[in-house]
Amino acid sequence: MGGFVKVAVRRKVSNVLDRNDAMMNRQLSIEGLCHSYGERLVLQDIAFHAEAGEIVCLLGQSGCGKTTLLRLIAGLERVSGGCISLDGIKVSSPSVFVPPERRGVGFMFQDYALFPHLTVFENAMFGFQTHTQEAVGWVTDMLAHVGLDALSGHYPHMLSAGEQQRAALVRALAPRPRILLMDEPFSNLDVGTRDGARDTTLALLDERGSTAVIVTHDPAEAMRIADRIVLMHAGKLVQIGTPADIYRRPNSLYAARYFSDLNEIDGMCKDGEVATALGAFPAPGLDSGPATLCIRPHDIELSGGDGCWTGRVKSIAFLGESTLLSLDVDGLATALRVKLSGNSEFTHEQSVKFTIHPKSTFCLSTNQS
Numbered sequence: 001m002g003g004f005v006k007v008a009v010r011r012k013v014s015n016v017l018d019r020n021d022a023m024m025n026r027q028l029s030i031e032g033l034c035h036s037y038g039e040r041l042v043l044q045d046i047a048f049h050a051e052a053g054e055i056v057c058l059l060g061q062s063g064c065g066k067t068t069l070l071r072l073i074a075g076l077e078r079v080s081g082g083c084i085s086l087d088g089i090k091v092s093s094p095s096v097f098v099p100p101e102r103r104g105v106g107f108m109f110q111d112y113a114l115f116p117h118l119t120v121f122e123n124a125m126f127g128f129q130t131h132t133q134e135a136v137g138w139v140t141d142m143l144a145h146v147g148l149d150a151l152s153g154h155y156p157h158m159l160s161a162g163e164q165q166r167a168a169l170v171r172a173l174a175p176r177p178r179i180l181l182m183d184e185p186f187s188n189l190d191v192g193t194r195d196g197a198r199d200t201t202l203a204l205l206d207e208r209g210s211t212a213v214i215v216t217h218d219p220a221e222a223m224r225i226a227d228r229i230v231l232m233h234a235g236k237l238v239q240i241g242t243p244a245d246i247y248r249r250p251n252s253l254y255a256a257r258y259f260s261d262l263n264e265i266d267g268m269c270k271d272g273e274v275a276t277a278l279g280a281f282p283a284p285g286l287d288s289g290p291a292t293l294c295i296r297p298h299d300i301e302l303s304g305g306d307g308c309w310t311g312r313v314k315s316i317a318f319l320g321e322s323t324l325l326s327l328d329v330d331g332l333a334t335a336l337r338v339k340l341s342g343n344s345e346f347t348h349e350q351s352v353k354f355t356i357h358p359k360s361t362f363c364l365s366t367n368q369s
Contacts, residue, residue, distance in 0.1 A: 154155075303354070303355070
């Protein structure tokens with residue numbers, strides 16, 4: 001998708017942004033947000049912020065409250081409790097409500113919601129009250145920027161899914177919103193189109209200096225595009241941090257499981273160590289009591305000879321770029337999963353040695369599920 005970005009267009013777009021966007025901080029702040037539908041509480045004590053130019057991903061399973069939170073930020077629904085502020089100005093609380101059209105927020109819906117009776121260019125111009133020469137020039141440049149200049153006169157039904165996604169992105173960004181909200185923007189695209197669409201979207205957001213809040217249920221996507229991730233579960237915040245922080249230092253088994261496959265081995269923590277059937281592993285700062293040793297399958301190394309532990313190959317699954325093995329290990333109730341790069345030279349029922357590097361493991365309280 002990089003071929004869609006034209007240097008001359010990027011320079012022209014940036015000049016317009018320098019003149020018009022300097023006055024807007026583009027900051028989002030959410031404090032103690034709660035929301036309910038009747039007696040059903042769907043969001044509870046949500047609090048986070050997005051700095052100017054930051055991309056924040058709301059990540060979680062379907063039904064955890066991500067889209068509801070996005071609709072509250074946009075002003076499509078009134079909050080039950082807490083408050084939402086844009087650039088330090090309160091726009092939503094039980095006693096304050098600024099309507100959506102006055103918030104300066106762009107919303108990109110999951111199904112794109114392009115108007116079928118309008119062309120690509122007309123859809124992109126929809127957010128402007130008057131079609132000034134500057135607005136027309138701005139939209140024309142943005143369409144060229146994402147490779148849609150030749151399709152500006154086409155109607156939505158004439159576009160591919162990827163082209164519709166880019167048209168919806170231009171429409172959302174064209175009025176220069178303070179914050180761009182995106183609800184599962186890539187979920188309707190096939191795998192081949194999705195990567196290119198993500199790259200184009202990120203390039204446009206970066207060039208605009210846009211603050212964006214993006215909903216996704218895909219942890220790999222969140223880690224790829226986000227500056228910070230807000231992990232949610234059942235209407236509550238689980239953990240907030242950079243992709244690296246959450247992946248390397250999950251605060252609960254839920255967070256750890258969400259971002260990768262895990263081998264989970266029961267143990268008991270005492271004096272900063274967790275004793276397991278595989279031996280003792282460091283657990284600095286963990287309270288004494290039942291604990292779970294977590295080992296990611298790719299952090300286990302196999303060898304035919306040397307190694308600290310012995311297992312027997314139970315099954316082998318070729319996954320293309322990697323191979324997944326399961327090992328029967330004495331003392332473990334469940335098979336140990338091992339992911340190897342490329343093809344495996346091991347065979348069924350083969351006895352193998354394996355090594356686990358303590359620094360690649362982490363231990364969590366069993367109660368932190």
